[in-house]
Amino acid sequence: MIAEKFKSNSYVLFISVILIALFRLLLTATIPLLDKTEARYAEIARIMWDTNQWVVPQIDYGIPFWAKPPLSTWLSAFSYVIFGVNEFASRFPSFLLSILILIIVGKMVKKSGVSFYLPGFILLTMPEFLIHTGVVSTDTALEFCVVIMMISFWKTMKSETKTYWNYLFFVALGLGLLAKGPLIMVLTFPPLFIWCCLDTRRFYELFSKFSIGMGILITALIGLPWYYFAEQQSPGFLDYFIVGEHYKRFVVSGWQGDLYGSGHSQPKGMIWVFMLAFGFPWIQIVFFKIWKNRKSIWKNSWVSFLLLWLFWTPIFFTLSKNILHTYMLPITVPIMFLMVHWWDDFVTKTKLIRIALIFPVIAFIGYIVLVTGVFDxxxxxxxxxxxxxxxxxxxxxxxxxxxxxxxxxxxxxxxxxxxxxxxxxxxxxxxxxxxxxxxxxxxxxxxxxxxxxxxxxxxxxxxxxxxxxxxx
CATH class of the missing domain: 3.40.1010 (Cobalt-precorrin-4 Transmethylase; domain 1)
Structure with missing residues (x-):
């Protein structure tokens, strides 16, 4: 009976998603915080919890941290209140946000007759997504906000009347301003604008289906008060964060104004290498399908929407001199959606599943070696x-x-x-x-x-x- 079940791809997807998610949850509690990035954000949250100073994050006692807004820090600090100060508490909010993404996208595809677990399997076997399902950083919160914005936009545009998705778009935008600042608009507005340009009738639908005035008010009420109070309590924050972190960091190689480290100088176009490496094996398959269907690919509104979502981020960061592989995290979801769209085209689904499991299996073997203490x-x-x-x-x-x-x-x-x-x-x-x-x-x-x-x-x-x- 069990052998028969494992012949079903749906059952394999279900078992794989559950096991990989549990394994990732185990990692959140047993792997030490690593320098610099993860330990830094965990410590910033610990200081916030310890000092009860929830407005201006501090990188050390009395030293403000201006580099990032506080959403992810708030989440980790609040987690400390519930679970105490430890690795699991610092990482759990990131894990939870990733699981929420899996649930949301799973419910989306299930309505079209696809297995609820297929999106989760694709995402959890993609190195970038799996790594950040439980890492203390600002990137998972940003990814969550981008995903909610993009899905809300699509749902609103495809609905007959105004729906709650219309308002959720602006809620996610406001939260995005608290997750990583104006970057949320840079990563979402251009691909949405270009998609509307592909069929100018979409602009009419946009203005008729979105409550723009109320939406802007919602975004402002969620996202802007913190910026005001942060500048009041820590003068100079806005200049450093807006000009330094959102301009100089990306265009000035080895930016010397960084108060909290050094710029990650990379050759131009390195984001594409990161995408190929950390999107394995799904991005390679998506590229193949894009090339194969290149003559008709823009005729499908859903596929064209996903393509613009997918390609805008790497195009934007192509000229950036200071990048990390984490910058591709928000595009793991459109990669997944494209794979789901073309899933029925693949005859050898079992082979795809086996290839996709390579990275999680390697990660598990690596974990077994680590817990022996050999590499402490x-x-x-x-x-x-x-x-x-x-x-x-x-x-x-x-x-x-x-x-x-x-x-x-x-x-x-x-x-x-x-x-x-x-x-x-x-x-x-x-x-x-x-x-x-x-x-x-x-x-x-x-x-x-x-x-x-x-x-x-x-x-x-x-x-x-x-x-x-x-x-x-």
Whole structure:
């Protein structure tokens, strides 16, 4: 009986989606927060939870974080209130948003007779989507808002009368302004405008089916108050965020104005490489189908809508000099919808399913290796080295200092108690103040510690990049 069920692709899709989702949920609770991005956003949320300062996010106590709006930080901080401060709590909102996307798109395709689990299978086997189903970042919140906006637009345009989708479009736009700022409009408005240009009658439908005045008010009420209060409490925020993060970051190679790191300089057009790598295997199949149907592809309103949604983001980022693979996350959904549209065209569906499972299987094998602890000292986190240190020392109150700069994972796993020694002349006063301290340093900066101070300490812990010294 069971063997017969597994001959059904629908049953395989169902089992695969459930198992992959549970596996991804397991990862949210058992993988340490990694530097820099994930640990940084988890720490920003922890400080928000700790200080009860919900307007201006802080990258360290008293230091505002102007780079991103607070939606994802609010979600993680609120999760800390419910689940306590831990990896699972910081990641759970991202996991939940991704699952909500799977449910929404699953219900959409089910109405057309397609398996509810097919969209979930396609998305969860796509590396980019699977990775971000439970990662502490702003990208999942942005993706959620983009998806709701685009689906709401399509639903509104195809309805006979005004529906709640019309208002949901503006709600998602307002939330998008809180997720990642004006970028939400950059990623959605151009493809929607171009799609309407393909048939100018759509502009009439747009103005007749959307409550634009009320919609703008809804968006403003949701998205704009925070910007006002953030600028009031932290002057200079708007200039940095609007001009710096939304212009200079994308057009100035190695942008030096970044207050919180450095620009991710890449060759122009790298977004297409990211798309091919992190959209495997579905983007390759979609490209093949686009080429095969190139003569008639724009005649179908749904397909043309998806194509503009898919291609606008990589076209926009083609000229950008500072990009990450996460920038392609919002286009994983149109890739999925195109695959669902052409699903019945494929005779060898079982073969496609097997190929798609390659990345989740590799991820699972990698996880099994990681939980053995073999690579604990090779992971880009200070969790294990700090954990081992505290396990060996009964006095948990011994102060932890970082030489030159703290890691975000170090901040998180010391509950914000880690401090920084930026200048060598600080050692004298610190040694007088404390009988014993732990000094954490990157191995590449260890040589910068003056010998007279280093001689007063002994190495207690180390991994591939970090060493911890304790005063004798």
């Amino acid at each position: 000292d090779k992971m880009n986190t200070d969790k294990y080295i700090l954990q081992h240190l505290m396990e060996k020392n009964e006095n948990k109150e011994i102060p932890v200092y970082y030489w030159k700069e703290k890691s975000y994972s170090g901040q998180f796993y010391t509950n914000g108690k880690a401090q920084v020694i930026k200048e060598a002349n600080q050692f004298d006063s610190i040694f007088k103040l404390h009988k014993k301290i732990f000094l954490v340093t990157l191995k590449k900066t260890e040589s910068e510690i003056p010998e007279k101070y280093k001689n007063q300490m002994v190495l207690t812990e180390s991994n591939y990049k970090t060493a911890i010294f304790a005063t004798k």
